[in-house]
Amino acid sequence: MAQLTLKNLGKSFDDTDVIRDLSLDVADGELVCLLGPSGSGKSTVLRMVGGFETPNRGAILIDGEDVTRVPPEKRPTGMVFQSHALWSHMSVAGNVAFGLKLRGLPKAQILDKVQEALALVGLEGYGERRVWQLSGGQQQRVAIARALVLEPKILLLDEPFASLDQHLRERLREELRDIQRRLGITTLFVTHGQDEALALADRIVVLRSGEIEQVASPDRMYRAPQTRFVAGFIGSMNFLPCDMRGGVSDHPLFTVRAAVSDGPVELAIRPEALTLLPASGTGARVHRVTDYGTHLLVDVDLPDGGRLKAMCPPSARYETGQEVAPGASHVALFRGDAKLAEVTVERRVADHV
Amino acid sequence: MTDLASSGTRRTGGTAASNGRGLTGLLLVSAPVALLGWLIIYPIFNAIARTLLAPTETGTAFSTDTYVRFFSDGYALANLWLTLSVTAVCAALLLAICLPLALYLRFAKSRVAGVVQGLALFPMFVPSVILAYALIRTIGPNGGVDLVLNALGLPKINSPYLTPWGPIIGLVWDNIPLTTLMLVAGLGAVSDNAVEAARDAGARPLALLRHIILPQIGNAMLVVLSFTVLSIFSAFTLPYVLGPASPEMMGPFMQRTFSQVMDPRMAVTQAVITFAICAVFGAFYVRSIAKNREARR
Structure with missing residues (x-):
């Protein structure tokens, strides 16, 4: 001892x-x-x-x-x-x-x-x-x-x-x-x-x-x-680049509100914090579904060319090419390597915590 | 049924393929094996036969007369004893010099290790005859060492030239590179982590050498001893140039018996006896290696 x-x-x-x-x-x-x-x-x-x-x-x-x-x-x-x-x-x-x-x-x-x-x-x-x-x-x-x-x-x-x-x-x-x-x-x-x-x-x-x-x-x-660095190194993390304007993110799929100065940021979302609902008009489509037994890992192609990984319950059913609406329950905002804010998100709308 | 039939076909195909590989392997080794038989095995049996078949008026007859002569001749036995003792002293000196050198080269992290390695390997590129004359000019009578001592007003050294220490010094110097290289290769089997684990357990340098390093390089030491004994026992140039005239080592003794005494059968007998002694060391080495492999299985 x-x-x-x-x-x-x-x-x-x-x-x-x-x-x-x-x-x-x-x-x-x-x-x-x-x-x-x-x-x-x-x-x-x-x-x-x-x-x-x-x-x-x-x-x-x-x-x-x-x-x-x-x-x-x-x-x-x-x-x-x-x-x-x-x-x-x-x-x-x-x-x-x-x-x-x-x-x-x-x-x-x-x-x-x-x-x-x-x-x-x-x-x-x-x-x-x-x-x-x-x-x-x-x-x-x-x-x-x-x-x-x-x-x-x-x-x-x-x-x-x-x-x-x-x-x-x-x-x-x-x-x-x-x-x-x-x-x-x-x-x-x-x-x-x-x-x-x-x-x-x-x-x-x-x-x-x-x-x-x-x-x-x-x-x-x-x-x-x-x-x-830690966010990307520990576990799996989706990083989505966008801009903050007047405290609101301009990402087409994730509208996040946070008291953050204007400028470029990255929205960091864990795959398990994402939900995928069938939808049309979002432009986000299922690219691949991998069944790990305990969960499904769904790769989603975004309209801006980026890709998301979402962890979904094994009972969920997704088809390749299916259009979905991703939603996040928790988002962290990074500018460069520094964390600016953590936000708990209501579907498609986020409030600063 | 279909599955069984198809798997049977595949199995036959696999056997044929492995047979093909086996044949290729045999063909590949056949050339070196044939050369080995022609250049090594055949001359050995030929030499043994020549010593045991003495020429008579009617042809040849079985005889061990040359062996009886060798083992009843005090001079021949003195030569054999000198060769054995020079070999033993050289082997001991080589291990005493090369083991610390190899340990340093294996574990040293400094840049000096590169210089030391260069110096240790240098004798490998010096021909034996050049080395012999260099030693004569250095430690021979009125050589470099004597000149320095004389300049300092000190008495001359008791020169090892033409004494058993002459070939010992030369053979040790000549064999340092190969011995060091073999020991360094053997020490490669001792991992840094194994040494660090021993230090972590509390082993100081001597305990580390005794309990961890030496037991793990047993095979390398055997290889070194075997190679040293084989090369020194049959050495010719250095014992011929630096060694005493009487008794003399087996290499010069054989050469003199052949070219000056004009007794080729006796020279071959001396060669067979030399070979038999070397073969004992060789067999000892092979047996040790085989035993280690068996234990690992």
Whole structure:
């Protein structure tokens, strides 16, 4: 149980700034996901916390103690790698016991701790197997057990489920969440999967080009993104360019009223905030309907050449080419990267909230 | 019925196609296999047969006389022992020099690594005979080192030239590039993440080397040892130019037996004995590789 503080961290590789003035506090027992596109610097932040990269500027504090220059072998952190990084010449138990042996613990105690750690990840009885005899999911469980057995203050996970299939990924992340809650271990989790971040995190940190774009709970991150980048990066979003004139949007399909100065804006609408009603004269036509079982995803061609994605109930029926009238229940307005307003919309007419 | 019939046809077609591929594969390997048989396998059996069939007045007769002569001759045994000990010392020195070098080249992130790699590979492009004369001019009597020591008013070095240390220095220098390259290739199997995971678990450099890196490059070490033993055991130029005249290493010994003693059958016997010792190392290497593969299955 520990608190992690990153203070004005900066890191450059070959004179290119990868991390710029990044500050973050992770509370005791909290699970924070670092989320961002490739090259956003999320893995670099994790590697700096683990001691595998040294920041050029700033400080890393664990429970108030400065560990910025402390090498990984002396840090109270445990890391789980994307590639599992298991040692193939050792058995499963050997992998888990390695760190304990280095600490000179008595054999009986090592045996107990290894069995406890393997039980924690559901691998009782697998100790004598070689790591190559395990499936990808089992290997990742061994990696988690290996990190947890040393009782680190901070658990670091670098895209640990990226190489696993969808079903296994979902199952393992639920198990990891359970283990993390049970142990109450402070955790920093790097992922580029927004669904993973939304499902796991207490808080999500979205990174872009080495800077924090937004820090928020999964709920706020999805429903109230503060920048256009976050709005487009988290989940699916329709962006419709138009102009505001006298506080009213001039979009032919979405009339939005908001106290926003005149000028170009983008209306940002989630697919699930859209409804499609059969209509004529709108010029919006169904392009394609994809049935995902739980919902239909309907692509709609707009008269201005743009395209919308709408999430509709599976019972709805749409034909390709059918003319529809799209309506939105919630719209955010962006100008450039800045959010100007959020509007709850009555059908075809919106009021500023 | 129709489905069954059609699937049967497809299966037959697939077998025919895979047979075709098998035949193409056999044809592709037939040329190198034929060359191997002609240039390597045939000469081996021919040499063994020549040593075991002694010429008589009526033709040839089975005889192990050359082997008896070799193993009862103190000088020949001294030559064999010298060759074995030079090989062992060279292998140990090469591992001691090249392993740290390979570790540095594998894990160093600095630009200096490029320069070190260039320097380590340089001897590969120097012919053995040039290297031998360079060493004579450097560490031989009144060579470069002696001149420097003399200028500093210090006594001359005890020159390794024409002692067993002459070929040892030359062979080690000559074999550094290939040994380093093989070890670097072997270290490629140790992922950065595996090393980082060990450091994360608390391993310091020595523990990392002992528990993580060395066990994972066991095969590469075996390859290095086998190649070193095979190339040094049968070396000729450096032992001939830099080595002692008596006892002498097997390469110069064979050459002298053939061209000066004019005893080609004895020279072939020495070659067969040399080959047999090298083959033991080769078999050891193949067995270790096969065992590792078997374990992985």
